[in-house]
Amino acid sequence: MGESGLNLEPIGVIHSCFKEKFGIPRQPGLVEHSTATIELFPPFNREEMVRGLEGFSHIQVLFLFHRAVAEGWRPTVRPPRLGGRARVGVFACRSPHRPNHIGLSAVRLGAVRTTGGVCLDVSGVDFLDETPVLDIKPYVPYSDSIQDASDGFTGTEDVGGGEGGMIFFSAQAAAFCRNYEEKKSRPLHLLITEMLERDPRPRSQRERKTEFGMLLWDVNIRWRMEEGSVVVERIESVV
Amino acid sequence: MGESGLNLEPIGVIHSCFKEKFGIPRQPGLVEHSTATIELFPPFNREEMVRGLEGFSHIQVLFLFHRAVAEGWRPTVRPPRLGGRARVGVFACRSPHRPNHIGLSAVRLGAVRTTGGVCLDVSGVDFLDETPVLDIKPYVPYSDSIQDASDGFTGTEDVGGGEGGMIFFSAQAAAFCRNYEEKKSRPLHLLITEMLERDPRPRSQRERKTEFGMLLWDVNIRWRMEEGSVVVERIESVV
Numbered sequence: 001m002g003e004s005g006l007n008l009e010p011i012g013v014i015h016s017c018f019k020e021k022f023g024i025p026r027q028p029g030l031v032e033h034s035t036a037t038i039e040l041f042p043p044f045n046r047e048e049m050v051r052g053l054e055g056f057s058h059i060q061v062l063f064l065f066h067r068a069v070a071e072g073w074r075p076t077v078r079p080p081r082l083g084g085r086a087r088v089g090v091f092a093c094r095s096p097h098r099p100n101h102i103g104l105s106a107v108r109l110g111a112v113r114t115t116g117g118v119c120l121d122v123s124g125v126d127f128l129d130e131t132p133v134l135d136i137k138p139y140v141p142y143s144d145s146i147q148d149a150s151d152g153f154t155g156t157e158d159v160g161g162g163e164g165g166m167i168f169f170s171a172q173a174a175a176f177c178r179n180y181e182e183k184k185s186r187p188l189h190l191l192i193t194e195m196l197e198r199d200p201r202p203r204s205q206r207e208r209k210t211e212f213g214m215l216l217w218d219v220n221i222r223w224r225m226e227e228g229s230v231v232v233e234r235i236e237s238v239v
Numbered sequence: 240m241g242e243s244g245l246n247l248e249p250i251g252v253i254h255s256c257f258k259e260k261f262g263i264p265r266q267p268g269l270v271e272h273s274t275a276t277i278e279l280f281p282p283f284n285r286e287e288m289v290r291g292l293e294g295f296s297h298i299q300v301l302f303l304f305h306r307a308v309a310e311g312w313r314p315t316v317r318p319p320r321l322g323g324r325a326r327v328g329v330f331a332c333r334s335p336h337r338p339n340h341i342g343l344s345a346v347r348l349g350a351v352r353t354t355g356g357v358c359l360d361v362s363g364v365d366f367l368d369e370t371p372v373l374d375i376k377p378y379v380p381y382s383d384s385i386q387d388a389s390d391g392f393t394g395t396e397d398v399g400g401g402e403g404g405m406i407f408f409s410a411q412a413a414a415f416c417r418n419y420e421e422k423k424s425r426p427l428h429l430l431i432t433e434m435l436e437r438d439p440r441p442r443s444q445r446e447r448k449t450e451f452g453m454l455l456w457d458v459n460i461r462w463r464m465e466e467g468s469v470v471v472e473r474i475e476s477v478v
Contacts, residue, residue, distance in 0.1 A: 006303065006371075008245040011338050027382035044330075044338055049314045052327030055391020062301070062341055064245065075288045088291030091283075091375040099250050099283055100373050102301055104343065106385055134339050136330040141388045143266035146345060149380045152294020 010132035012040040014063065017191065019129045019215040021067070023200035026080060027094070028105040029124045030198065033191040035110075036127050038120040038136070047114040050136075054112045058139035059122070063103045064132045065096035073097045081153050084203055092152065103131075106139050165228040167196050173221075176235040180219065188235075192221055196230045249371035251279040253302065256430065258368045258454040260306070262439035265319060266333070267344040268363045269437065272430040274349075275366050277359040277375070286353040289375075293351045297378035298361070302342045303371040304335035312336045320392050323442055331391065342370075345378050404467040406435050412460075415474040419458065427474075431460055435469045 016036040018024045025031045038061065040049075053059070076087040077095040090098050110121035120136070139145075169177070169189070177189040201212060211224045215238065222234045255275040257263045264270045277300065279288075292298070315326040316334040329337050349360035359375070378384075408416070408428070416428040440451060450463045454477065461473045 006247040006249075006308075008247055008339050010245075027379060029382045029385070046314055048326075049328040050330050051315065052325075052331035052391055055389075056331070057387070057389040058385055060343060062339075062343065069245075075285055076290065086291075087287075089288040091289050092291035092295070092377055094376055094379065098374065100247050100301075102341075102374050104299060104301065104376060106383060106388075135337065135341050137333055137343060138331055138391060139385065139388050140266060140333065141385070141390050143268045144345060145384045145386065145388055146268070146297055146378065146380070147384065148296070149345075149378050149384055150296040151380050152291055152377060 008064075008134060010041065010064065010134060011044040011136070012038055012133040014038050014061075014125075014127045014129070014131040014133060016125060016127040016129040016131065017186075017217045018125075018127065019217070021128060022202075023195055023214045023216075024128060025126045025198065028107050028126045030126070031191070031194045032124055033187050033194055034125045035121065035123045035186070035191075036107075036125045038122060038133055040118040040120075040133075042117075045118040047118065050112055050114065050118055050120070053109070053120075053136075053138060056109060056138040058106050059109050059120070060135075060137040060139050060144070061105050061107060061122070061127075061133060062135040062137070063105070063127065064134060065098075065101040065103050066130070066132055067128060068096035068098075069101050071097060073099050073101070079153070080203070102134065106144070165230060167193055167230045167232065169232045170234065173232040173235045176219075180235075184217075186217060188216070188219065191216060192232060192235075196223065196232070247303075247373060249280065249303065249373060250283040250375070251277055251372040253277050253300075253364075253366045253368070253370040253372060255364060255366040255368040255370065256425075256456045257364075257366065258456070260367060261441075262434055262453045262455075263367060264365045264437065267346050267365045269365070270430070270433045271363055272426050272433055273364045274360065274362045274425065274430075275346075275364045277361060277372055279357040279359075279372075281356075284357040286357065289351055289353065289357055289359070292348070292359075292375075292377060295348060295377040297345050298348050298359070299374075299376040299378050299383070300344050300346060300361070300366075300372060301374040301376070302344070302366065303373060304337075304340040304342050305369070305371055306367060307335035307337075308340050310336060312338050312340070318392070319442070341373065345383070404469060406432055406469045406471065408471045409473065412471040412474045415458070419474075423456075425456060427455070427458065430455060431471060431474075435462065435471070 078084045079093045107122040108124045113119040180188045213222045223232045313336050317323045318332045346361040347363045352358040419427045452461045462471045
């Protein structure tokens with residue numbers, strides 16, 4: 001406990017495919033092939049501290065919205081799911097700009113690696129790279145998965161562009177993906193496809209712009225909109 | 240941010256039916272009629288900060304395990320669900336004795352009261368009275384309720400005593416409940432019944448003792464075990 005309140009110590013850090021805010025899914029579980037690795041710090045990275053965790057399919061990750069801390073919090077927010085028009089209270093949405101800036105995501109647990117520390121591979125993530133981790137808990141279905149829960153914004157679930165457009169890869173982009181997947185064992189083509197199916201463009205940009213870029217892992221992806229379809233034009237490594 | 244890390248400020252406090260650790264359900268949602276009120280503190284108790292929350296059936300409550308802070312954390316834990324024998328890592332269970340001491344419970348949202356501050360009535364709780372609240376988030380089913388999640392301790396869910404015994408109330412206890420429910424509008428008889436159906440006795444006491452007591456809201460309940468059944472003998476107000 002600190003003098004002026006409660007002190008938190010990050011137990012680890014997230015290495016995520018999302019290097020920037022642009023395009024990050026608004027909730028976990030939406031982009032299946034979005035992946036991250038949670039690296040625990042000493043003294044929290046002993047094998048025994050995660051013993052038994054590998055039996056769970058999902059975990060709850062509590063983290064800090066580190067990029068929002070300096071910006072403080074706002075009493076009301078315009079959630080993207082409501083089209084950015086209606087205002088709701090900060091406690092009625094999952095905005096990063098909230099008191100205490102704590103985030104919560106339930107994600108799928110992959111490998112639990114305990115050689116020389118502890119790393120957890122997770123997927124279906126909505127984490128920004130370098131996010132500090134505050135806690136890891138098992139996702140316990142009988143209390144965490146509420147079958148009859150209802151949602152105040154029902155009917156407005158943001159399932160993406162939904163315009164039924166196709167996604168095309170240029171020859172360069174397709175070749176880059178094949179090469180990258182071989183070298184790094186990351187399903188880049190699938191991840192890009194899932195991201196673009198959800199239309200990651202902010203609403204404010206949809207009218208004005210036709211060319212877009214996003215960073216995933218260590219690659220930069222350029223695409224353009226063309227008659228309702230998406231053309232992935234060029235993919236390049238970022239040094 | 241504090242000098243030595245991240246500083247947290249409680250946004251409110253929980254007034255819970257559970258005045259002591261004894262008998263608290265191990266997860267939320269298990270005792271339907273366990274209730275609490277979350278009182279928000281200024282400057283977090285403005286009506287606009289919870290606007291839209293009333294449309295959700297459930298909320299995620301992030302809180303501090305305040306009674307565990309002074310006791311620190313332990314790398315491994317013997318979870319009650321495994322009979323107190325097997326040890327698992329602290330990140331593989333929901334023990335209060337964890338780094339940062341943050342708790343997470345999804346609970347049912349009742350009334351959102353915004354006259355002279357903000358109070359949220361919730362049920363299906365596992366909160367200790369006077370628990371500091373760190374955050375309130377809406378429970379968003381499409382990302383929070385994971386239908387295919389599996390549980391590392393499957394098959395060992397603690398569904399209570401399960402001995403099929405009956406629960407009897409003495410004439411005094413039954414009359415006390417009727418009177419209390421009229422005065423305070425709290426479903427005391429149902430709450431006691433749900434608690435005892437789950438057998439709140441610690442395993443270590445089941446062999447040695449036959450008489451027990453527990454505190455719920457402002458009443459003390461005395462009961463005894465008798466040939467596998469429970470007899471609620473006496474209920475008294477605590478001043």
